[in-house]
Amino acid sequence: MSEISGKASAATTKKSTAKGDSSFTPTPEILSLWKEIHGNLRNEFGEAVFRSWLKPLTLQACYHGTLEVSVPTRFMRDWIQTHYATRILEMCATVNAEIKRLEIVVVQNAAIFDDTPKTQDTKQKVIRKANQNEKAAEASLDVTSPFDPRFSFDTFVIGKPNALAHAAAQRIVESQNVPFNPLFLYGGVGLGKTHVMHAIGWAMKKQWPEKKVIYLSAEKFMYQFVRALRSKDTMMFKETFRSVDILMIDDIQFMSGKEATQEEFFHTFNALVDQNKQIVISADKAPSDLLGLEERLRSRLAWGLVADIHPSTYELRLGILQSKRSLLQADIPDAVLEFLALKVTSNIRELEGALNRIIAHADVTKQLVTLETTQDVLQDLLRSHDRRITIDEIQRKVAEHYNIRMTDMHSARRARNVARPRQVAMYLAKQLTARSLPEIGRKFGGRDHTTVMHAVRKIDELMNEDPQIAQDVEIVRRALTG
């Protein structure tokens, strides 16, 4: 999250926090402190936990030794409170000893004010939009999430990697009836899945204003479902989801291992397909690779059109940068855009983040953007992209750290003192390389991909429970990435 967006969210949602006094608006120091801590959370808790729970944490205020952060739902607040709050506070306190308390508040829509520096004018528009959406959401049982005004078809740059997903999405908007069901979009983090879904939402509103469109994350679906169960109001829940024209569920991988939610979703899915209503799903993997989902659901998901968003190409990245430059009316030389497109290859979100940082830096320092300032500002980012970590390296470092032999990484020995380090190495291989689970398994003496998946989950879990493991993983990670 950029510094600017932090300010925007704090300023725009303050009224909904308990302490709305403007003197509590975070200072630049606190903002950068929070940025650092938030970044560290990913290392501390692992990618999966970070993405599911910690990423949405947004800095709201800092006052009298209390750091106030927000999350979009009560459910998340409670969960973070019981599982992560103590550790987060500890981390805060190490960075700034004055912080004594962590307060987690619920601010709906906080998540939509992220990433992009906005002019005052668009900021106002965004706020108004968010308010409107909030009202709409209330009327429909609060199940649908607002669409991000930045994510429309107009702002989506089409390239080879996303052409199929884009065409499929447009087909849905243009069709009188359901062209394929479901549309299943999948691809890695930050490649545009959510953007495409929001674009469908905006376009539907325009083209078919009478149609009822529901968009929400799988996590929110689960939350709604659990709440319905608790308040014994599943009728209302079923009613709401089964009376829509288009149901879009983002990041379905979140349902992995959550059997009751999957079951309910499966029935909703079937009911909608029966009524010939459109369903759009996104995930980080192909249906057949969603191993935490029940077989019948997985096969159902693959029934319609499966559209894979591939990692971006140089041309697409350059196109996106050019489009953003003109949208933001920023004065940036072509050479800088070309440089970024060449160097920041991981995903589009990171690419946008890099561009935003350069713009913010130029803004603050009143300097022109040049290749030199760019390299300077993005030093840390570029360094991490210059090196590709291999599974071999990971195995070697982990073996070194635990003082076991390299051959134990491949061996079938199950003794705890070698099995655990091996799991740590698998975990890091998943986190630090782009290798798939089967590929990783092969590198570990031809193990099955489910073994790797189990290891990744296990370590993720252990890192939450056992500070020693968390620390071991962190030390090796640093040694590899530092």
Ligand code: ADP
């Ligand atoms: P995902 O949901 O796949 O993790 P997002 O949809 O959130 O990714 O996209 C991450 C960021 O990249 C968003 O800000 C989005 O607008 C931007 N983005 C991704 N693909 C494109 C594209 N083809 N054109 C313009 N912006 C894009």
Ligand code: MG
């Ligand atoms: Mg997404």
